[in-house]
Each structure stands twice: as structure tokens, then as C-alpha cells.
Amino acid sequence: MRKMKRAPFQVLVFPYYIKRGNIIFYALFKRGEKTGGYWQGIAGGGEGNESSLLAAKREAFEEAGIPINNTFIKLKSLSMISVENVCGFKWGQSILVIPEYCYGVMVKTKILTLSNEHSLYKWLSYKKAQKYLKWDSNKTALWELNHRLKMNFNKRKGNE
DSSP: OOOOOEEEEEEEEEEEEEETTTEEEEEEEEEOGGGTOOEESEEEEEETTOOHHHHHHHHHHHHHOOOTTSOEEEEEEEEEEEGGGTTOSTTOTTOOEEEEEEEEEEOSOSOOOOOTTEEEEEEEOHHHHHHHBOOHHHHHHHHHHHHHHHHHHHHHHHHO
């Protein structure tokens, strides 16, 4: 399969599952030591003309084996991140920052299939996950996802 040209945007995806009693756990992924060894959500770039949602679905499948037909939530969180921290000056010296679009994806199983980009994954509560994350953009997106999920629980509880 021919690799498509890297598009100048990044996606960030946080898998989550909800345990009985509306307890939410989030998957974090540890980068391999050669690529920093830090913890983050699933991250990757767009390819060709794909939308950010399609890129998020492809990256979630490639990096964690998450089926593309799972429910994805597009977050309002949007960061501009340095190309230096993503893939260097791939697009020349004029593109210094690219947008990072953020998503959550609900999974039905806690068992994920890691790609070689990551050495480990963990399921963590929101508070613990926040302590593991390196990048502010990841912390903000996870905060938004957690808040939105909790608001949905409260809405459902009010309708019962």
C-alpha cells in the first residue's frame, strides 16, 4: 500500500470506556523511548485530502485496533502545535505550526492492539490520566471530553 502525503494537521484521540455506575476510564499510550517515552492520547497526521474525522478513525485503528465504526466525539479543543514536535519542517520553513483536532472514541473492550509507535497503554481515571500527560493540548482535550461525558450523564439522570 502506497503511503499518502502527510497533510498539515494533527489529530488527537482519547479512547474511553464507561464502567457500570458511570465510571469513566481513558486509555493513554506511552511513546517508545526513541520517540520520547511520554504518555499521550493517540496522535497522528492526516493523509492526502482526508478529513480530521477520517484521520482520527484511521489513526485509532492503526495505533490501537479500534474499529472505525465506533462512536467518535469531535471536541471543541483545538490547539496549534509546533511542527518541530510533530514531524519537523516537512512542509518547508513557512509552516511552523499546524492545527491539532481532538476526538474521544468510546470502546467496548479494554483490550487494545498496540502499534509499534507505543510501548504500553494504561486505562486510567481522569485524575490519574491528567498526571501522566505531557502536553497541555492533551490535558485540555481530556478535560473537555471528561466534562462532556459527565454532563451527558447528568442530562440522562434528569430525564429519568
